Amino acid sequence: MSVGVAVNENIIQFDLPVCFQQDLLYISENYCAADSPGMLEFKRIGFHRSKFDEYDYDELYNFVNNRLNLLGFMLVNPMVVYLITTWPGQAYTAHQDDTLVVHVPITTNPHCRMLIGDNTYHLTTDNFYLTNTYKCHSAFNLGTSPRTHIVFSAKEKS
């Protein structure tokens, strides 16, 4: 069983089983970011963060948490699950977070990149990623379709 592949100190890539990929397809077909009340937050700070309650995240959460545990990390709070959308032509303000962040891409395009330190990464839908958001980071979408990710907060196991 492959645990995860550390691309470098900024990001660890994990395989996502096919059953979860089908679940993500269901979310992408039923979730419409434009209708979400999170749009107000997007206008205020540039993040379009919202929730999609028609999917039970427990299984995904447990799977991600188990994988992280093998490498000495853990998810912070199972109740805090957000979907973040980056619109075409949008970039986030470069910032640092208090926690690590797990990204589970739902929809993306080849021109979406996450910028961590001086490197950029394309996050694909058949994987999930633990990202070192303690470092200054940003994300941008140079494509023509929205990029939506499920995000979980994570930290090192004490």
Add this chain to the structure above:
Amino acid sequence: MISTTDMQTAKSHTATLQAQETYAELIHRLTRTNVFSANAVDNNLANSIANKFFNCSSVYSHVLYLPSRTCFRFAKPTMVVPLFVSGDTVIVNNKHTIVKCTNDSIFYNNGLGVVNTGAPSCLLVSQ
């Protein structure tokens, strides 16, 4: 009695002040405009730069204003000359390597992307 030299100095000073005001107003207007905008400009300067540094010619030029938290990708081979940028603007090429966009650099490539993760920026763009 005011001498001719004094008059010239005063005129020059007034002209400088007016120029400064105009420049300040321009920046103020640009940074308050919360939309992406591109204005066509004279192509001579961009053409000279393209000839000198990249041995190619420029067909048309725009001044591109990018508000904060926006990005833009050029489909064609494009030359980008930063006019005023913060340290948070980066250039992405088609191989997705990034370069900090600074005022002392000129960029030319196919599929360039400009990403603004900080303050608004203004770029001379020519194709």
